[in-house]
Amino acid sequence: MHLASLLVAESSLLRVSARQKEEVIRLLIESLAQTRGVDVPLAIKDITSRERKGTTVFSGERNGVAVAHAVTAACKQVLLAIAVIPDGISWNRSDGPRLKVVFVLIAPPQAHGLYLKALSRIGHLCEADKMIDALTQANSVGELIARVSEGEASLGEIVTDDGMPSFCVLGAGHGGTAMAGHLSMLGCKVNLFNRTKARILPVKELGGIDVRGVVSGFAPLKKVTSDPAEAIFGMDILMVVVPAIGHAEIAELIAPHIKDGQVLVLNPGRTGGALEVAQVIRRHNPRVRPFIAEAQTLLYAARVTNPGQVQIFGIKNSVPLATLPAYHIIDVLPMIRKALPQFVPGDNILKTSLDNIGAVFHPAITILNAGRIEDTHGDFEYYVEGVTPAIAAVLEAIDRERVEVANALGIRATTAREWLYLAYDAAGRTLFEAMRANIGYNGIKAPPIIDHRYISEDVPTSLVPIVSIGEMLGVATPAMRSMIFLASAMHGVDYWAEGRTVDRLGIANMSVKEIRFLVAGADSGSSSPPSSSISQTED
Template sequence: MKVEKIAILGGGNGGITAAADLTQKGFLVNMFESQRFCKDLQFIKKSNQIAMEYKGSKSVEKINLITNNIEDAIKDCQIVMITVPGMGIEYFAEILAPVVKEDQIILINSAPAMASVRFVKKAKEMGIEKDFKIGETNSLTYATRAYVNEARVEISLKAGKVYLAAYPSCHTDEVFNACVQIYDCFVKADNVIVVNLENPNPLVHPGPTLLNAGRIDYTKGDFWLYKEGITEHTVNIVKAVENEREAVAKALDIQLEDTKQARINRGYFADEDKPLHELFNTSPVFQYIKGPASVEGRYIVEDISTGLVLWSDLGRILKVPTPNIDSIIILGGTLIGRDFYKEGLTLESIGLGHLKNKGDILSNI
C-alpha cells in the first residue's frame, strides 16, 4: 500500500501538529473536527493553514480538508490516525467503526491505553465484525504545543524511536508497512502488551506527582515536575516501578528498554553519564514542561488508571508482585477520592478476562 492521504481524528496538540507536519512531508491531510475531542479550530479553518516551527525552521502548511463529517474526513485515506487521550477511544470507535473500510489502516498515535483492543471490543458490542487493521504506539510521535488561536504549532521534538504493534499481532506487518511511510521513527513491537509496557508515562508521572502533591497544591500549578519534582530521592520510586514493570515483562519473555536508554533513543535525554534524576532535570525537552497544575490531572488519573492498573493486573495474573505500583494506585486514589482498581484498565475490563496465564496472553494478543 502506498500512503498518499491521511485522516486525522482528534484536534489537540498532537493532531494539529501531525496535520501540519504530514502536510509538509507531502501527504494530503484531512482533519476531522470532533465536538468532544478537538480544540476550537475556527482560526485554522479561516484559511485551512497552520504555521509550524521546528528547530528554528518556519513554514505555513495548507491542510487539504477540515470537516465535521466523518465519512468525508476518511474518504480515500489509506491511514486514519486517532490522536486523543485513552478515554476517547470508545467514542471514536462508535463513529469510525461503522464507516471505516477493512483495507484502511487505523493508527492510534498517543500514549497507549490498550486502545486498539478497546476499539475492537466496542465495535463488536455494536454488532460490527470487521477485520480491522488497527495499531497503537507507545507514545505520541511529537513533543509539541499547538496555539489554536494563532493557528500555529511549536514542535520541540520529533521522537526518534516509537514502538508500534497491531491488534491482533498478525496484522502488525501490514499496519507497520503503511505507517512507517509517514513516520520513519516507528519500530515494530511483538504485540500491544509490549507497547503498553513501554508506555513511558506511568513509569515517571504518578509516583513523583504523588510525592509532590503538597507542593502542587500550595503553588496552584506553579510547579515543574521534571525540573524540580524528580530529585535524588523521589527518583527512587521511578526506579522501583521500573523494576516491577521489568519483572512483569520478563514473565512474558519481553525485553524492555530501561528508563535512561529509552529516552536517549527518543531524543528526550542527552546521551550523558549522569544520575537519572539529573537527566530529567536537565533534559532538552522535559525541563521546559511545566506542571502538573493539579493532582487531579492526567499525571495521576490517566497514568494510573490506564497504565499502572494494567501493569498491576498483569502482575497478578502472572504471579509477579508489584508492591510499589500497588501503593501508588491506592494512595493516588485516596489522594483524590477515586478507586482506580474499579475504574482502571484490566484484562477483564477490556474483554480479555479469559486470558489466565502467559500462554493465553501471548497466543491471543
C-alpha cells in the same frame, strides 16, 4: 498547495552579487538553514551530486531560470527559495546565457511526489519571459512571492497525493494539529476530526493550519469536521491523537463507519490501547476487519500556540509501532513509512505497551509532589526539583514492578534507567543520578494543578492495566497499587473501575501462552484459539 506556499520568504534573496553557481547555492542553503534547520553540508552535497547528472534550466525567448534541486535527508519538508542576481550568472559555462533568477528546491525522500510537482510547476511558470522579468523587477521579497502567486493563479492547486496514503487525524489537540500540519506539508491528503466543533472552527475558517517550528508554512487540509463518518470516509490511515482515556470513545464513534483494510493507529497506545480499541470496534461492528496498531510514544513535541496555529518543537527520529496481531506489521508499516519514515517496527503490542515510561514517572512524581504543586501552582522544575532521592526510590520500585509484569509475559522491558540513556544519553548508577544527568529535563515545569493528565490519563490507561495484568499472572505490584489508591482518593474518582483492567482489554483469565498467541497472530480459524472475545467470530 501552491509554489507560493512552499517559498520561504526569510530565505529568499534579492540583489545577490555572486559570480558562481556554487556560491548562489550555498547562500540559499545557508539562508534556509537559519530558518528551517537544514543540514547545510548534506544539502549541498546532494544538490551537487544532482547537478553532475544534469542541470535544470527553464528558458523563455530572452531569459531563463536555473533550478538547483535534490531529494535529501537534509530537510524535514519541501523547501523553496529564490535568489535574484541583477548582473546575471553563467550557470553551466562561461560563454553560456547569464541567468538572473535561481531557485533552490529541496525535499525529504517521503515528499518525492510533491517535489516533482513543484519542479514541474516552476518550469511551467517560468517558460515565459514576462514572468522572469516580473521576478527580476521585484523590489522586495514580498513582491517576489506575490509575482509567483499571481503567475500560478490560473494553474490551480498542485495535486500532491501521487503514491502517498491519505490520512485522517482524529484529535485536534497539540499532537493532532502538529501531525495533520506535517502530513499536509509532505504532500498527503489530510482530514482533521475533533469531537468538539469549537476547537477546529479556526482551522476550518483558515482552510488549514499555520505550522511553525522545525517545519514551517501553511498546511491546507482536505476536510475539517466533527462528523466521524465524513472524516474517515475513503481515507487510508486513521491516526488517533487524543489522550488515551479518549481511545474507547473515538473507537465507538468511528466503529459504524470504519471499513475493512483501513489502518487505525493510536498515537500513543499507552498500555493496552490496541486491545481496548479492538474490543470496542468488535462490539459495535463485529464484521469489520480494520488493521489496528499502536505507537509507543507520540512522534511530535508540539504546542498549539494560537487558534489555527501550532509550533512543532521537535520530531522524534524513531518511534516503535506494533500491530494487533503482530504479523500485520508488514502490511501496515510500509504504507505509513511512505509519509512518516520515523515509524519503525516494534516487537508486538505487549512490548510497546509495557515500555511505557510515563507509567513510571508521571503519576508518582505528581502525587508525591501534590502539596508543592498546589502551594506553588507548579512553579518548580518537575523532573529536577520534583525528584529527590526518596521519590526516585519510589519510581525505582514502580519500575521494577513494571519490568516484572513484562517478564511474566515473556517480554524484556526496557528499564527507566536504560530508557534515559537510550533517549537522552543520560547515565547514572541509580535512577536518581540518571534523571539528574538528563539536561533535557532542565526547565520543564510541574503541572499547575493536581487535576492533570499525568494522573487522570496515566493512572487508568497505564498503571491500572499493568497492575491488572500483574495480579492475573500472580505478580505483586504494591507500589503501583498504592499510586492508584492515592490518585483515586485525591480526585474522588475510582480509577480502577474506570481503567483498562484485563476484563476491559478482553484478556481476563487468559494464560501467558494464550495472550502471546493472541498478540502474535491468532485468528478465529486457528485450531486452538484463545478464550478472548477479540478472537471470536461473531455472526
